[in-house]
Amino acid sequence: MRLGFNFTLGDTYDMVQRLLAERHIDYCEFLIDNFFCVDPEELSKAFDCPIGLHIMYSKFLEADRPTLVDFAARLRDYIDVLNPMYVSDHILRFTHEGRAFFHLGEIDYSTEYESVRDRVLAWQEIVGQRIHFENYPSIMDGGREAPAFFERLMKETGAGVLFDASNAVCAHRNCGTPFEAWRNVIAEARHFHVAGYRHSLVEPFISLDTHAEALAPDTLAFLRDFRSVFDKPGATMTYERDDRIEFDDIVADLKLLRELFGQPEERRHDLALSA
Amino acid sequence: MILLSLPSRTDRDLYPALMSPELNAKYPTDQKAFVRIDVSLRMYWHTLFDICPELLELSGLDGMSIFRPFMAWAGEKKLAFDWSYYLWVYAWLRQSPFKERLLADDKYLRSVMAASAARWAILDRGRDCGIVIGCADTTNLVIGWKCRSVRLGREIELIEPEEPLPAPPDIFGYFTLQSFELDLFPGWQSLAR
Numbered sequence: 001m002r003l004g005f006n007f008t009l010g011d012t013y014d015m016v017q018r019l020l021a022e023r024h025i026d027y028c029e030f031l032i033d034n035f036f037c038v039d040p041e042e043l044s045k046a047f048d049c050p051i052g053l054h055i056m057y058s059k060f061l062e063a064d065r066p067t068l069v070d071f072a073a074r075l076r077d078y079i080d081v082l083n084p085m086y087v088s089d090h091i092l093r094f095t096h097e098g099r100a101f102f103h104l105g106e107i108d109y110s111t112e113y114e115s116v117r118d119r120v121l122a123w124q125e126i127v128g129q130r131i132h133f134e135n136y137p138s139i140m141d142g143g144r145e146a147p148a149f150f151e152r153l154m155k156e157t158g159a160g161v162l163f164d165a166s167n168a169v170c171a172h173r174n175c176g177t178p179f180e181a182w183r184n185v186i187a188e189a190r191h192f193h194v195a196g197y198r199h200s201l202v203e204p205f206i207s208l209d210t211h212a213e214a215l216a217p218d219t220l221a222f223l224r225d226f227r228s229v230f231d232k233p234g235a236t237m238t239y240e241r242d243d244r245i246e247f248d249d250i251v252a253d254l255k256l257l258r259e260l261f262g263q264p265e266e267r268r269h270d271l272a273l274s275a
Numbered sequence: 276m277i278l279l280s281l282p283s284r285t286d287r288d289l290y291p292a293l294m295s296p297e298l299n300a301k302y303p304t305d306q307k308a309f310v311r312i313d314v315s316l317r318m319y320w321h322t323l324f325d326i327c328p329e330l331l332e333l334s335g336l337d338g339m340s341i342f343r344p345f346m347a348w349a350g351e352k353k354l355a356f357d358w359s360y361y362l363w364v365y366a367w368l369r370q371s372p373f374k375e376r377l378l379a380d381d382k383y384l385r386s387v388m389a390a391s392a393a394r395w396a397i398l399d400r401g402r403d404c405g406i407v408i409g410c411a412d413t414t415n416l417v418i419g420w421k422c423r424s425v426r427l428g429r430e431i432e433l434i435e436p437e438e439p440l441p442a443p444p445d446i447f448g449y450f451t452l453q454s455f456e457l458d459l460f461p462g463w464q465s466l467a468r
Contacts (some may be wrong), residue, residue: 010427034397034466037404037421039453046425057400071400096290098358100316106286111382139311142285174307201317208314 001231001261002026003254006211006236008034013046015247020049024254026264027085029054029238036074040081049141051082052191052236054162055089055131060123061107061116072126085236086191088132088162089123091116106136109145113152120157132160132191137170137209138177146171147181149215154188161185164193165230165237166209169219173207177221186229194219194257195240207220212243215253223260231261283308294319295350296343319346319356323364326393327386333373335436341368352468358395359466361387362408362447369446384412389431392419396429403451409463410447414439423455 004027007016019025030053035043058071079087093105107116124131133153135146150161163186171177198215199205223230230237237257241250281302282288289308292298293315302309324331324338334341345367349356354363365387368377377383388408395406396419405420420430440460447461 009422009429011423013426033400034422035425036400038425039424042425057398070402074402093290094285095355097353098355099294099353101290101315102356103293103315103323105290108285108287110285111287114387138286139288139307139314140284140286142287174391177378200314202304202310202313204305204307204310206307206310 001257002050002236002264003257003261004236005250006031006046006238006240007243007253008242012245014198015245015250016047018247019250019254020047022041024258025239026162027052027236028113030078030082031056032078033057033071033195035078040077043078044081050090051084052238053078053082053084053087054238055087056254057094058089058123060089060093060262061091063176065122068123068126072123072128079100085234086132086160086162087127087129088160088191089132090136091120091133092136097174106138106143108138109149109227110142113149116190117153117156120153120159121148124157124159130158130160130194132162132189134162134164134187134193135167135171137138137164137167137174137197137207139170139174139206143171143175145182146177147185150185151188154185160191161189161212162191163189164192164195164209165223166193166195166197166215169216169222170197170207170209172222179226183229185225186226190232190235192230192235192237193240194237196253210246211240214249215256220256220260223257227260281308288312294346294356296346297350297431316346322360323390326390327383328366329382329386330368333368333376333383341371341373344371354468355466358398358406359391359447359449360394361390362466366446378412381413385415385417385433388417389419389433391404392417392431395419396421396431401451403453404455405452405457406449407452407457408447409440409443411442412446414442416440418452418457420455422431 003025005016005019005025006029008031027050028047033055034054168182193213196215197207198210198213289312292312299312320342331338345364348367392406392408405418408417416434418432422429443463445465446465450461450464
């Protein structure tokens with residue numbers, strides 16, 4: 001298992017360089033649409049390591065085709081220069097009746113499958129690339145339908161799943177989605193996310209994907225229990241941290257992940273080739 | 276009034292309430308749906324007051340005398356809650372009981388203009404590189420630049436032009452820049468709702 005860190009803006013540039021230099025991580029994941037005004041060549045020289053590209057605001061379930069074509073054209077510039085290990089995106093709602101959510105919304109897996117499938121097929125065709133879609137940290141009970149939804153989506157679209165382990169932990173805590181229900185998705189997936197979560201401020205407590213805390217014991221237990229399903233040749237796991245960014249805390253979590261998965265067998269050069 | 280029969284199986288069932296304190300109050304407080312909506316509403320609250328803490332001087336520490344009526348007003352007007360979120364808060368404050376105190380100190384205006392410029396710079400995915408925001412209450416301009424280097428974040432500038440631009444026809448106006456230079460004035464665009 002290769003370990004990576006999410007790079008979302010320049011503030012953490014020096015820290016990511018240090019994580020790489022000290023071999024706490026093996027690759028870097030760009031939140032790529034934050035960098036659409038940065039020259040792709042500059043981005044390609046930023047870090048001497050393999051790269052993953054994570055998309056935040058394509059809004060491919062909601063945007064019109066000309067907007068997506070333009071977004072994809074810019075994304076392609078980075079894909080062509082950076083030759084990423086993977087390109088990933090989100091299946092979620094940004095708006096309702098034209099009004100923006102500030103805490104993004106989960107889709108209804110039971111009623112929206114066909115429309116999402118068609119959008120996924122179209123988005124992959126526009127980008128010209130297989131895309132890995134991230135699972136949501138479900139709160140409401142409809143989240144129990146997510147594993148079957150993603151399994152079917154992979155089969156019928158050729159898309160991958162960027163499986164976020166801590167999102168699955170949140171879903172397990174919030175709506176009882178069994179870890180076992182994700183087994184086939186995890187087995188098929190090669191690219192993963194993991195992060196901390198926290199509880200809501202009011203009761204009944206729910207667990208919120210925050211990217212601001214240390215890895216929780218139940219997240220680590222989930223990874224340990226499913227270790228052999230997660231780990232596979234070419235597998236990557238990005239540790240996400242967007243708030244309370246303290247180098248020592250991040251390294252402590254990365255060491256836990258290293259202990260769990262062991263040192264990656266492939267060298268960086270081999271990883272780039274396997275992508 | 277509590278409506279016990281409100282559907283709440285999926286997140287989608289709650290979409291209309293995720294931006295409405297009024298609708299949240301209709302859900303039983305001991306249910307997950309109430310907490311889920313509360314989490315969403317807190318994001319609107321924190322997005323406003325964490326970035327513009329000066330506004331709490333007007334409202335008091337919990338911010339609710341601004342937040343609740345503004346969110347209700349925004350709901351009536353169906354505001355999109357895009358990058359201009361903070362500017363609409365100012366527009367609401369300007370016609371609220373807070374108007375006199377608001378206009379007595381331009382720090383509130385500077386804060387909301389900078390916050391909206393920053394929000395545009397981080398959220399907009401069009402090809403433009405920057406945004407210029409102007410206001411009828413000041414000749415100063417605020418510019419938001421998107422991230423232009425891997426070592427930088429977004430950048431916000433306050434400009435005091437030697438020759439002021441004409442005032443926007445509405446309270447606020449904006450225009451976008453296709454390069455990282457402020458070298459033209461194409462005229463003001465009005466805020467979209």
